Amino acid sequence: xxSIPTREVARRAFAHxxxxxxxxxxxxxxxxxxxxxxxxxxxxxxxxxxxxxxTETEDIGEDSEYWRGRIVxxxxxxxxxxxxYQPEAASALRDIEPPAYVAVVGKPRTFExxxxxxxxxxxxxxxxxxxxxxxxxxxxxxxxxTLDRIERFDAEGNEYGSMADEQYDLPLAEYKQAAVEALxxxxxxxxxxxxxxKVET
Amino acid sequence: MSVTQHAKEIHEQFSDQLDVSVEEIEERLDTLVNxxxxxxxxxxxxxxxxxxxxxDMDRDDLGGGGxxxxxxxxxxxxEQWVDLRVTxxxxxxxxxESISQVGLxxxxxGTIKFVAFETSELPELTEGESYALxxxxxxxxxxxxxxxxxxxxxxxxxDEEIEVGNDDVSVEGALxxxxxxxxxxxxxxxxxxxxxxxxxxxxxxxxxxxxFDLRIKGVLDDGEEVHEVxxxxxxxxxxxxxxxxxxxxxxxxxxxxxxxxxxxxxxxVGRYYRVTGPTFGRYVLANExxxxxxxxxxxxxxxxxxx
Numbered sequence: 225x226x227s228i229p230t231r232e233v234a235r236r237a238f239a240h241x242x243x244x245x246x247x248x249x250x251x252x253x254x255x256x257x258x259x260x261x262x263x264x265x266x267x268x269x270x271x272x273x274x275x276x277x278x279t280e281t282e283d284i285g286e287d288s289e290y291w292r293g294r295i296v297x298x299x300x301x302x303x304x305x306x307x308x309y310q311p312e313a314a315s316a317l318r319d320i321e322p323p324a325y326v327a328v329v330g331k332p333r334t335f336e337x338x339x340x341x342x343x344x345x346x347x348x349x350x351x352x353x354x355x356x357x358x359x360x361x362x363x364x365x366x367x368x369x370t371l372d373r374i375e376r377f378d379a380e381g382n383e384y385g386s387m388a389d390e391q392y393d394l395p396l397a398e399y400k401q402a403a404v405e406a407l408x409x410x411x412x413x414x415x416x417x418x419x420x421x422k423v424e425t
Numbered sequence: 426m427s428v429t430q431h432a433k434e435i436h437e438q439f440s441d442q443l444d445v446s447v448e449e450i451e452e453r454l455d456t457l458v459n460x461x462x463x464x465x466x467x468x469x470x471x472x473x474x475x476x477x478x479x480x481d482m483d484r485d486d487l488g489g490g491g492x493x494x495x496x497x498x499x500x501x502x503x504e505q506w507v508d509l510r511v512t513x514x515x516x517x518x519x520x521x522e523s524i525s526q527v528g529l530x531x532x533x534x535g536t537i538k539f540v541a542f543e544t545s546e547l548p549e550l551t552e553g554e555s556y557a558l559x560x561x562x563x564x565x566x567x568x569x570x571x572x573x574x575x576x577x578x579x580x581x582x583x584d585e586e587i588e589v590g591n592d593d594v595s596v597e598g599a600l601x602x603x604x605x606x607x608x609x610x611x612x613x614x615x616x617x618x619x620x621x622x623x624x625x626x627x628x629x630x631x632x633x634x635x636x637f638d639l640r641i642k643g644v645l646d647d648g649e650e651v652h653e654v655x656x657x658x659x660x661x662x663x664x665x666x667x668x669x670x671x672x673x674x675x676x677x678x679x680x681x682x683x684x685x686x687x688x689x690x691x692x693x694v695g696r697y698y699r700v701t702g703p704t705f706g707r708y709v710l711a712n713e714x715x716x717x718x719x720x721x722x723x724x725x726x727x728x729x730x731x732x
Binding site for chain 2: 230231233234235236271273275326327328329349350352353354356357358360361362363364365366367368369371374375400403404407408410411
């Protein structure tokens with residue numbers, strides 16, 4: 225094996241699944257080893273790429289700026305937080321006027337709320353305004369990647385499939401259904417703009 | 426190739442002009458190869474030269490050529506004498522006065538760099554023309570192969586056109602990161618040194634007055650794999666719409682070169698691209714690129730429903 229650390233792939237997951245990815249783990253005892261969130265469809269994620277609509281930004285910091293952004297996809301809402309250690313992302317959240325399509329590259333982070341729930345958020349590496357076509361492409365790609373994961377969930381040797389099976393008691397069918405609805409939301413938009421809706425017979 | 430095979434081929438080449446048996450040739454080769462430990466190809470050269478002298482022939486007169494005609498992509502060994510049937514795909518500006526021509530030769534299998542030297546006094550190759558090149562020698566540097574034309578190289582223009590295939594790869598995905606060393610950069614101006622300066626210093630030549638250039642080192646990520654891609658000055662301009670002069674002006678206005686990279690990142694990070702080009706180490710060099718728009722939801726929907 226090469227000793228040069230390879231760059232972590234940015235996984236694709238819809239908000240509905242991402243927000244369920246509350247279990248995190250490391251692959252080694254090394255303090256600096258990367259932390260992974262376990263996606264319920266059976267994949268480890270140290271980095272994610274999401275595209276959605278930035279609907280709200282708010283500076284919730286007390287002493288220094290700490291920005292929260294809500295990014296909505298067809299299945300739910302991603303929460304992203306950026307402070308002084310993510311200066312570029314923080315200034316993006318300060319400057320971008322919602323609503324706007326944004327692409328976010330970031331790392332999964334979890335925190336436990338006072339009533340014991342685990343919330344999953346994104347610590348952004350970059351936030352950029354993109355166009356509707358990029359958003360549409362992301363939805364289709366994310367649906368495809370989600371279906372890929374569901375398809376190989378039970379495959380022999382799928383370490384993260386069995387890990388998800390152990391850690392979560394979550395029905396895969398729900399994530400497939402979310403992917404289908406996300407795709408349908410695109411089709412509906414197309415139907416409105418290009419041609420009259422087809423009548424099913 | 427065995428000594429006997431070499432001997433047979435040489436015999437064929439000279440059978441019209443010289444009364445010599447395969448056995449005699451084989452014996453000469455054998456002495457060189459097995460007694461003097463000379464590589465077979467060199468031994469063959471030496472024997473052929475000897476017969477050329479005896480018959481008063483030129484190497485160019487030899488029928489069939491003594492070497493194997495190979496495809497450029499199969500070249501994977503240093504110092505092999507080969508024949509090629511190629512099209513001149515590209516000619517570059519020689520960096521040294523000893524070099525008469527340098528560029529790319531291509532056949533269906535791909536392309537390979539070639540160098541011709543002034544001292545060889547060869548006729549010039551024309552870009553886009555196809556040639557049969559006899560007796561070129563392969564060369565290796567850092568795992569990359571090239572061929573050298575030399576005094577003995579035969580150059581025959583071909584009537585047919587040799588198609589240039591490419592060994593390019595295509596990668597696509599979201600551009601998730603622009604790495605440091607992107608945007609408006611400075612390169613070392615020393616001859617044959619194009620190293621990117623760090624804080625005005627070249628790792629080889631120390632503090633130098635750099636020359637401005639544009640470059641982007643980006644990461645394309647499709648959710649399964651990451652690919653590193655490099656956009657050179659032209660590719661960067663096509664990708665971002667910002668040329669070198671404009672970039673210099675931006676940097677001058679801001680008294681800061683990093684504004685260029687920042688503006689470029691805002692243009693391209695988070696978008697989807699397909700990039701095509703040759704690979705160089707772990708990088709894909711972007712010769713062609715396109716931004717990818719919306720995808721076909723219908724196909725994925727059908728897939729989901731059939732699961």
